[in-house]
Amino acid sequence: MTVLNEKIAYLLSTCPEKPGVYLMKDNKGNTIYVGKAVNLKNRVSSYFTNMSAHSYKTKKMVSNIETFEYIVLDNERQAFLTESDLIKSLRPKYNILMKDDKSYPYIKITAQEQFPGIYVTRNRSDKNAKYFGPYPGRVSKKNTVTLLQSAFMLRSCKKMAKRPCINYDMHLCLAPCSEDCDKNKYREAVDAALRFLSGNGRDLIDEYKSKMQAESDNLNFEKAAYYRDRINLLTTISDNYILDTDRNSADIIAYARMKDFVSFFVMNIRDGKVADKKTVNIHQERIEDTDIGYEFIRQYYDTNIPKEIVVYNEIMNREDTEQWLFNNCGRKVSITVPKKGKLKKLADAAYENAVVTLNLFMGQHKNLAGTSMVYSLASFLGLETVPDVIEAFDISHLSGQDAVASQAVFKEGVPYKSGYRRYIIKGDNTRSDTDSLREVMERRMKRGDYPDLFLIDGGFNQVAAVCDIVGDRVPVAGMVKDDKHKTRALIYDSKEYDLQSDRNLFVFISSIQNEAHRFAIEYNRKKRAKKVYESELDNIPGVGENIKAALLKHFGSVRAIKAAGWQQIAKVQGVGVKRAKAIYDYFHKSYGG
Numbered sequence: 405m406t407v408l409n410e411k412i413a414y415l416l417s418t419c420p421e422k423p424g425v426y427l428m429k430d431n432k433g434n435t436i437y438v439g440k441a442v443n444l445k446n447r448v449s450s451y452f453t454n455m456s457a458h459s460y461k462t463k464k465m466v467s468n469i470e471t472f473e474y475i476v477l478d479n480e481r482q483a484f485l486t487e488s489d490l491i492k493s494l495r496p497k498y499n500i501l502m503k504d505d506k507s508y509p510y511i512k513i514t515a516q517e518q519f520p521g522i523y524v525t526r527n528r529s530d531k532n533a534k535y536f537g538p539y540p541g542r543v544s545k546k547n548t549v550t551l552l553q554s555a556f557m558l559r560s561c562k563k564m565a566k567r568p569c570i571n572y573d574m575h576l577c578l579a580p581c582s583e584d585c586d587k588n589k590y591r592e593a594v595d596a597a598l599r600f601l602s603g604n605g606r607d608l609i610d611e612y613k614s615k616m617q618a619e620s621d622n623l624n625f626e627k628a629a630y631y632r633d634r635i636n637l638l639t640t641i642s643d644n645y646i647l648d649t650d651r652n653s654a655d656i657i658a659y660a661r662m663k664d665f666v667s668f669f670v671m672n673i674r675d676g677k678v679a680d681k682k683t684v685n686i687h688q689e690r691i692e693d694t695d696i697g698y699e700f701i702r703q704y705y706d707t708n709i710p711k712e713i714v715v716y717n718e719i720m721n722r723e724d725t726e727q728w729l730f731n732n733c734g735r736k737v738s739i740t741v742p743k744k745g746k747l748k749k750l751a752d753a754a755y756e757n758a759v760v761t762l763n764l765f766m767g768q769h770k771n772l773a774g775t776s777m778v779y780s781l782a783s784f785l786g787l788e789t790v791p792d793v794i795e796a797f798d799i800s801h802l803s804g805q806d807a808v809a810s811q812a813v814f815k816e817g818v819p820y821k822s823g824y825r826r827y828i829i830k831g832d833n834t835r836s837d838t839d840s841l842r843e844v845m846e847r848r849m850k851r852g853d854y855p856d857l858f859l860i861d862g863g864f865n866q867v868a869a870v871c872d873i874v875g876d877r878v879p880v881a882g883m884v885k886d887d888k889h890k891t892r893a894l895i896y897d898s899k900e901y902d903l904q905s906d907r908n909l910f911v912f913i914s915s916i917q918n919e920a921h922r923f924a925i926e927y928n929r930k931k932r933a934k935k936v937y938e939s940e941l942d943n944i945p946g947v948g949e950n951i952k953a954a955l956l957k958h959f960g961s962v963r964a965i966k967a968a969g970w971q972q973i974a975k976v977q978g979v980g981v982k983r984a985k986a987i988y989d990y991f992h993k994s995y996g997g
Contacts, residue, residue, distance in 0.1 A: 519580035574964030658716035791857035810924035
């Protein structure tokens, strides 16, 4: 059994179950190991449990760990890239340095050709091609690239044939080898693929949604279905896709604040790579909001000032701050607050890490932790009981599809994750968020063991609908967002309470709403990801998960399997002639073929 020092034990108890990168530190503050994780809490905890199973090197490293830090990221690929960057810049003692990025694959589009193709490659020698990546080893041609082919229908052959191949029949290619191929349509597909891979995926998806709606309004349902399929494919890829910053040298800065506590998170980008990260915690009375960013930058920077500073929080004295930086380094330094795109993703990640850091910082000052905020909330709304237990609800769906709800629980102002719940909305896809809330709250109230307060994502209509179900058993308040999807007010007892009047309470409610939303979005994405792999194959006797996976890996889609003969199906490993004929007969007898 390993005896943990108090600091590590506390850090493990508060470590989030999210993707990210962790940095092990020795007693001199040196980084001795950098690793990546899909689940930070599970991965870091594994170093301090079951020590007998560890290698000699790992045991030696663990014996030198005094503390650890981590960076929360969006997904595994961003963790992979950040880990690689940090290992190269910090050169930790216990890491084996990656020798060359060429060992990791890239997506390549031969943009200079008349009919560009899309490929996976480890060689970036073609100066005229466009490359995107690198990707972790498991991102291979049979998943991400196959999905991209399905979405944009670009050729994947090294040399164009003289007639269409099976990819055309499988709807994976527009067949530029055919005289019937529309050159303009193919170029539009190439441009769309480049837009998506360059970081404009959300704009492209929104554009396809508009086109889908227009085709549906014109009763062109087949064309509308085409755009629907594109949207689903691109959304699936986007949920697991990370974009590289093209900034040569920049610092990403965000801060989170609660009462007199402020935590800053700084991510250093050098030569287009994540070079380091730093956290700064401040506990000081009477800190003015308008001065925080300005004063931090003036005190933080002495030398090594980057060309650009990207901030999550608006700086009130931006021009004065830029002038101060110019005076100190003799060149222009721009300060930007990104609204969308790659830098917005990085700024959002920095803010999320600032919030995590703030919670850790405040947790070390337990007398001023979340308990005080529930008293403030009770006073703000005029509640009869202090809401020691709060349950927050959020609905998530994609254009009405795969609707789910989340229940996030807070005890004494901090997340109580063992109380979290997820709900699959049982009604059809035409139901409104209000109807979905009614269903969820009816199911919740049947369980009993009520909290002190329900917080729901919504305004007057949603609160009224929930109150009809809850009655006077539990107070219900609605969390209202502005047109930028940021928390701005609470609805309670038929009144609206502006949170801008209490900055600390605003941050507290925002953290609750964001946590409920995160939990709902996470579940919705898992549900949709699973749905991608659900198909009519599930209904065929003798086709289990392994066979289904092998078929989809080989053919790329159910539509392609339908188009194949039984002889082609039989070639798939593990299928065999008998099962291949059964699969072929199922589709062709079912559809009258």
